[in-house]
Amino acid sequence: MSQAAKKTTAGAGRVENENLFTRFLRATEVDVRLLGMIAALLIIWIGFHVYGAVVIGRGAFLSPRNLWNLSVQTASIGVMATGMVLVIVTRHIDLSVGSILGFCAMMMAIIQVWILPEFLGLGHPMIWIITVICGLLIGAAIGGFHGYLIAYLGIPAFIVTLGGLLVWRGAAFLLARGETISPVDSTFTLLGGGPYGAIGATGSWIVGILICIGIIALLVVGRRQRNHYAFPLRPMWAEIFLGLVGCGVTIGFVLLVNAYPWPIGIVRQYAEANNIQTPANEIYISHGFAIPVLILMGVGIFMTFLTSRTRFGRYVFAIGGNPEAAELAGINTRWVTVKIFALMGLMCGLSAVIASARLNSATNNLGTLDELYVIAAAVIGGTSFAGGVGTIYGAILGAVVMQSLQTGMVLIGFDAAIQQMVVGSVLVFAVWVDTMYRRRAK
Template sequence: MTSSSNSSNGTDATLSPVARFLKATEIDTRLLGMVGALLLIWLGFHMFGVMFKGGGAFLTPRNLWNLSVQTASIGIMATGMVLVIVTRHIDLSVGSVLGFCAMVMGILQARILPDMLGLGSPMIWVVTALAGMVVGMLIGAFHGWLIAYRGIPSFIVTLGGLLVWRGAAFLLARGETISPLDSTFSLLGGGPYGSVGAVGSWIVALLACAAILWMIFSGRKSRATHGFAQRPMWAEYFLSVLGCGLVLGATLLVNSYPWPKGIVKQYAEANGLEVPAEGLFIAHGWAIPVLILIGVGVVMTVLSTRTRFGRYVFAIGGNPDAAELSGINTRWMTVKIFALMGFLTGLSSVVASARLNSATNALGTLDELYVIAAAVIGGTSLAGGVGTIYGAIIGALVMQSLQTGMVLIGFDAALQNIVVGTVLVLAVYLDIIYRKRTK
């Protein structure tokens, strides 16, 4: 024990202070790179507005709150795309499947369920949301069956799905836009009423901080039980303060964005409140779709890192032949992975259609490209076997930040597409360089 400890200390002594810090805290360097790139994007767009537009509009509570809501739909699907790409597959159909599920849900809640359950029934939004997710899951499972049991490449199956499900969405309603949707269902898309408010946000923040502290404590206890090396106590304290600080800071931010004056006035009139001369401040707080994204991120992280299913996914991605020889039913796993991708696409369609308060044939167009880009930017390797859920969510935030920033500074749509395409190619190139250096 003594000689090993001395050897370890000698090795650490040769490292730079930054390297020792990263080793002690076990912070992923790729995560730091993504966060750094995100901050540069935010600062760049904000400073551009300050210098050329008369004021920075990017780093404001309003824009950052809207940015988080806009990221939710892509981020939810990106968490599933990680597992698809890790197993060396691809899914080009998610945008079209999203549009099809949204159209199914629109028809259900506008034309079928009111007659069956009664207009305004509280069960309409529940049945609608479940139907959207089940439809998505069935479509994903069908794609997985074609890939696994019929030997059709995933690129071809999902490329066909991109065309088939977009056409099917058009045929369902003959290209009509279905609107408005159920009022309770629409809350799942965000907005002033689709948020949990200041008090609810602080409750969420305290629960999140408690979860962070419990994870660090239980992780340390588990390492001790299995005889693994422990992080220094200062590193544990640092990670605890950092995690809770980020949660509390983000909560302060979302609580600093007030409802618009017009909606405050309507709310006050409906509830018999008197609006003072200086106005009534009502905070948005955490938006429901953002909380859904966070919940999905947590569940998918546990699924991919703490379960047998997750271990099988990465084993298949690392070496499919070896995984099959070791007894893993790779074909059935492929069906389950694509079914999960379809389920998350259905959930994303709930968020996207609720946010628009309508179902349109164009909903989800090109989303497949943004989802794949988010996963790749987040560190998921197209060669398979490597990927993280949190990386994909940050990647989705990077993609949405680019899009939002370009809109704010007045970039043409053509230029926006050029920038997004360039970023995607650059992300893949950087991934290739990173893998070569780490071999």
């Protein structure tokens, strides 16, 4: 028997000896670590809900209200976590993201509260647009400056961003002399969520249907491309299963956000403003998807496309896998590093929009310790400190896990000190899991 025939026979025997679950994973190509994160998330949710029901006498974690608020609270961290994936994939770290967020938020508050009303007038419709653009540009400029120091001056990313953590936090304090600047523009506040910062039931169903159509289209196009390039195809039942699961989760999410109605006080104000004679307790208005959640979805789609479908994304993972080989292959690793940190700064600026709009103000403490949660979200989502490995959807799911832990501990009355201890322990555990996973994969 030839050597090739022996390999084929051995491979066939290995496939025949696989259990049902392993065959399922091979057919659907589902990442084992993704299933592990989903299982951990479900355990966290159910655990906090049962604990609240048994010990406190009120299981509130799995209520539509709490899960809707959880999605809004995750948005800011989730947006920054998508940028942190690229930073860690290239074997760097960014400890300054929380301070950049706070600085950008303070700059935007000054622009829209102190500067623009003097020139455009209070409540001008262009105020929030100019403010958002300025916040994004400021964040990108700061990130690009950090990237330049790292790539062209050879200063380690740890030192540069540690210095940035202190510099930009201090700069935010000096800008407003430690004062809280509020309230921000009324249209700008809609970007932070709330009853008026959501798209309602009808808009949510439209978004849900579009997402389902996108899932089906991706599966169909992906199968055609595999067939065109003679790549192995997933079994048809696996394609149908993935489509049903994706659409089912989407529809379930839509039903969840539509199950959370406006508070009775907001409904009463709305009825009075629109001359509605129906009693407020008989009016049911759903929140639907909050605008910050839609922003997170859009960022997730954009960053996934950027990392998996563009030359820049391939360069990022090539540098993370082997920086020396990437440079010898002709990749301008320094310029790519600058762009990665500029993109991270841009995401900090966008998160600053969400955080300050949700708070309806800018404070000097905004974004404090966010760097811990962002790094933890990326690592829990499967991004490896060894470089070359990481996914955008994993980082977003990691952000949900981190926010679920924090929200759950608040609901059951854990002290703030215990919350920080748990978050730190989870981060160390996630890195240990990644180390063991990589050892077994070798």
